[in-house]
Every structure is written in C-alpha cells, then in structure tokens.
Amino acid sequence: MNVLETMKKCIREALPDLDMVMGWEQGFDTLHATPLFMETAEDVDRLILGPTCVQSLAVHLPSLKGKKIGVVVKGCDSRAVVQLLSENLLNRENLVIFGFGCDGVVSLSRLKKKLGALDFIESAEKKDDRLCIEINGEQQDLPFDDICAPKCLTCSRPNAIISDHFAGPQRTPRIPAKGKTALEKFEEKSLPERFDFWKAQMQRCVRCYACRDSCPMCVCRDHCVAVSRNPHFVSQEATASENFMFQLIHVMHLAGRCVSCGECERACPMDIPLGLLRAKSTEVTSALFNQEAGLDQEAVLPLLSFNIEEETIEEHD
Amino acid sequence: MPPSNDLKDGGELRIIGFLCNWCSYSGADAAGVARLEQPTDLRIIRTPCTGRIDPLFILRALINGADGVLVSGCHPGDCHYVEGNFHARRRLETLKRILPISGIDPERFKYTWVSASESGRWQETVREFTAKIHALGPAPRMTDVVSRSKDLSLEGLLLQDENGGA
C-alpha cells in the first residue's frame, strides 16, 4: 500500500470517534491543493498528499479547541502542533495526529517567477528530484530545488515529530545546500540599506493580514493588538511605517514561539520576504535562551520565564 | 545648558525615556533636586515597573520618529515587584538583538539600571546616551518618501532564490 492509501485507511478507521479530520484535496488544478475537512468516509477519498500540500493545517487547531479533531501534518506542521500543545492552546486528548514523511513542497511564488505566469496547469507531478508540469500545452521539467519552498532546502525535520499514526516510510533529512542563507546575505547590507529595503517592501504591503492569519502561532484572532483601538499600537492607515510597525509586532509576539514554518512568507500576496525577520528572531532567541520553539511539549516559553543570573545576557551595571 | 547637545542645526533630538517609578524615576528626580545638569532632549515617561514596558512601546517610539529610546529600572534583584525587571531584561535584550534586522540602529536603544539613590549615575547615563544619539544624528524615518521602484540590488533576496532559505 502506498503512503496515501495507508493514510486514508488510518483516517477512515479513526474518523468515527472524531468530529473531523483535516487534510488536503486538489484545488482548481493539479498544482494547487486546498484544505479538506473530512467528516465522512467518502470525504476521505478526496485526500491527497504530496508536493502541493503547502498549507499548515495546524493554524485551524486553536479555534477548534473543545472538538475532537484529527489533523494531517508534515514535519514542519508538526512543530506548530508541539508548540501549541506546550502553550496549552490545545488538548492532547482531543487531538489525533496523522503524520507522514514530507518530500518537500512547491513554492508557487518561485514557480511563477520561473514560468512567468501560472495560468491553468494541465498536470503537475513530482518525479524524483524534478517537477514535471504541463502548462498551456507545453511540457516543463524543472529541478525541484529551483521551485520548492525555501524552507524545504534546509529542512532537517521532514518527518512529523509528533504523531498517533505515521503513514509510509521516514524520510532522510536533506543535507542543506552550501552557501549563505538569505539572512546571512541580507546581513551583509548596512543598517541604512536594510532600513531602505524594508521601507520599499512595506510600501508594497497591502495590510491584508494574510501573514498573521496563516501563522499557526498567531492565536489572538479578533483580539489582535494590530486591530485593537485600546491599546492603539498601530493605525489602520496602510503606510510604510504603520505596516512596518505591524510586522514588528508580529515578530515580537512570535519571539521564542515562531516555529519557522514559513507560512507567513508563503501567504503574502506581495511576496515580501517576511522570513528574514522571523529567521533573525529565531536566531536571537535560540542564542539567548538555548531553546527552539516547537520541539518540546514540556518547554516553557523563554519570554515568560527568567533566570536570576542570565548567562547569555551581559550585565548592564 | 552645557554645549553637549549642540546639534549642527542647533536643535534638540527626540529621546524617549521609559523609567520605572520606584528606582530610576526617583533617581532622575533626585538628580533634578540636586541640580545635576543634564541635556534636555530626554522626555521621560513614568511606568510602574520595567516589567510594564512592552517592547512595542519602544518600537512604536522608534517608528514614530524618536531618535533614541532609553529604558531604565531597578537593578536586577531590587525590583519593587520582585521579578518585573527579570522579565524585562529578557524582553529588552531580545528586542535589542532583533533590531538590526529592521535597519534601525540598535545603538538608538539602550536599557540600563539606575537606583533611586544613584542620581550621579543617572546624570552620567543621560549625558552619555544623549551624546551618542547626537553623534548618530536624527533617525531615518519610514515616512520619508522613497520611490516605489524596486531596489534592484536587493531583488535577489525577494524569493531567496540562490542557495535557499532563511
């Protein structure tokens, strides 16, 4: 039995005890997947697993707290589940986790950049380390590394790190390609250059909040401080400075909690490289508190705890 | 006023101070009572505790055009609420280290500890920090108009195409 069939079987068996299981189904063409909310055995037939299953379904879990929910997770998605559990935002007893070993997902932004436009795709299929795609009657065969999500290039945890059912074989983590990361390259720029870069990027932001809404760790929803009038940290004006303030709120609220899933950057319709800010925050909190989010269910949030003597913080007196 | 805040254009800069009520605010008050001369660029906002200072206060001030932000509270271990400044220390240090990625000069933000009896130390802190901010000059503003055309030299970063992700 292949991975998909094994997964479907697991879900069908578990479904009677659950309110719903979340997975993916094909969207309007073979390149786009869309979340699938399975309530009946027939729904399970539509499940797909593969390089188009880009969304992290963990984002829906906190709002479903109280229901009995199943969720299909890739390696990166599973870290969000672990982090949500560690913050007591989910009940483990009400959750059934269906894990599998992920082989990388596509980045529609990178693909679009390669192909110019992404109109209707007749077929898209991953064959070993290539993506074969038929677009406007033309066959294209692209190296997967050129069009996969950036996070997949350096992914060290392709297998769900927490699961009740694991379908198919464990994948071997890939050895990250040599060379500088985007963050390292960005940090070669001077401070004024960085500031101007963000100024230009923030003028492009349309404040759609897709970055926030796709973030599995952004759980405040309607109570988000970015839209509250009291306190009024940021105005609704979509100017560069207000947009930047909003981004930095996201970064600060995610410090020590961000699981590096890349959903914010993927969801951004303006292709703003939001991952740079998150990568920096992760680097900082890992160095300061020697802990990475989403790996340990028992972990305490670093910014909700302290040591009387902080080894990593220079005393200021 | 000593000529320490003599900007070339003659103006003061905008420095925001967030001070805890129990130590640093009293220290600053004592410095005033003792007539310890200080530059006048600093605008002080009194908070109950450094633990009350959300890092967003500092970011908001910097993005709204403050040229510098100074945070000061009780020395670690002396917090009126026992552990407020221990929490603050982690938050402020995290913010300080994240700031450079935004392009905001981390030197424009300083946090320190000054007790109610250290009026001399307060004077020194204000003098030093003000001098530093004057050396850096007015902060660049997000609101300054820049062209909407893309900065080509940074284009390659947009999709992190070479060598992969962040």
Ligand code: SF4
């Ligand atoms: S900030 Fe971005 S990378 Fe971090 S958890 Fe949220 S969506 Fe994922």
Ligand code: SF4
């Ligand atoms: S997803 Fe992009 S455009 Fe939308 S609010 Fe976030 S940064 Fe702005």
